[in-house]
Amino acid sequence: MTAWPFSKPYNPLSVMSQVRVRFAPSPTGTFHIGSARTALFNWLYARHTGGTFVLRVEDTDHERNTDEALEVLLSGMRWLGLDWDEGPEVGGDFGPYFQSQRGELYKEYIQKLFVAGRAYEKDGAVFFKLEGERYTEYDEYHKAEIEKVRTEPQEIDDAIRGKVVRAEERDFVIVRSNGEPVFHLVNVVDDITMGITHVIRGEDHLSNTTKHCELFKAFGAPLPHFAHIPMILNSSGPGKMSKRGDGVHVEDYEKRHFLPHGLVNFLALLGWNAKDDQELFSLDELVEKFDLSGIQKGNARFDEKKLAHINTEQIRRLPMDSFREMAIPVLQEAGVATEDGSYIDAVLKLCQEKTRSMAELPDFVAYFFDDAFIFDPKAGERLFKKGEPLERLKEVQAALAAVETWDVDSLNKAFTDLAASQGQEKPFAWFPVTRYSVSGTSGGPDLIPMLEVMGRDLVLSRMEAFPARYQA
């Protein structure tokens, strides 16, 4: 048996001191939010330590492993900004990175187990042979008399949970009767041959880890460091976050126009914290501050409201260029704005700090682009409840029509002068009807800058049309 299974020469010190982590998803056609967080933690750890992030596709069997399923995964990873140093498309020295292409390697390793007397065939399948005293016992769970083995307990030194001791007690299948190697075997063989130093994965694998330790030892390979991260539970009700349902897939958030970094920031906080009160991070800050020791032991519940809040905050922190880059396709998709240009830029600049999500942006800005906006009935009701808005509107129309240069200063002056002429100190009495007549709503960006952006023609024509339109 060769001590080092890598195909290339190496310097043990330089390789082993380098952190190598992997994300090893099975392409199922969706990208589960829990998987995404596991990927993120691995990615953050690699980037934090200057290590290598490997993407390995566990496509051992399954009819569902299609190209489309793989693409969902890869595009999800790309969308989140989790780039991989080795794996599909980028290659690497430890490939292939698809388990479906590593069959020969697995055979080689299975052979090693046979040679070492640690594997045997039974019912057409290959079993891993545990070492220790054998006995039979009625098992309540399997409802049958089964053979068990008193093995040496395995000690797992987990970076999050500390020392975990557990003994495996049944020989387990490593190759199915159809010839396909099972997860536990390929997972360990790949981790060994890919030189993985840290296995960061969900807590649902903690119990499996004793099987993996048995295998590592049988192969004479050193154990990697383990870090079992807590599960994400359903936001309400029992159990871990289910496979179906709203908001469990990364693709859904992309479709709903969440900021990838909003999701990333939220996911990072689900089970990890920076040991201080900071909650909003840039990617760089996340990379800098992320550490295994900051990971929580207990499971966490997914809270959409907090996600929404973080998403909103990250939208506000976006540089104008990035915001525009994201917003324009959203507006185009919604059919709100079709052309790029300085008008859209001005509108977006006005609205970035007011909008709560990209998804609501089209509705929020629709009236800037289309005369056929809808008048909010409730806001209209409130407006007509007191005063004589139509009279005020006429006064504003006259005042604005007389403005020579259509800019914030002149508009401000027009309103102030109008107020003064009526013995008012502030022009607030004229604001609500002005806003409503041009936008159909009672809220939105600051009025004067908004009028400036909309331009004289649009503003005056909407005011002119308002009385008739509102009746209808």
Place this chain on the structure above:
RNA sequence: GUCCCGUUCGUCUAGCCAGGUCUAGGACACAGGGUUUUCAUCCCUGCAACAGGGGUUCGAAUCCCCUACGGGACGCCA
């Protein structure tokens, strides 16, 4: 059923490893108030937790034990 992991406000969490600085801090949510042309933003205030019981100690959210509850694993799925 067996084994493993966990348990601080409704939720995410700080504090726990190195017991006193904790009348337990922050954030989301919620409630109230203020600012504002704006059912936006922003600001202020409030609400609300150490699962329970034993022990160790002058002193325990922090250490130990038990119980309860939650999660996970026990597949020729990954």
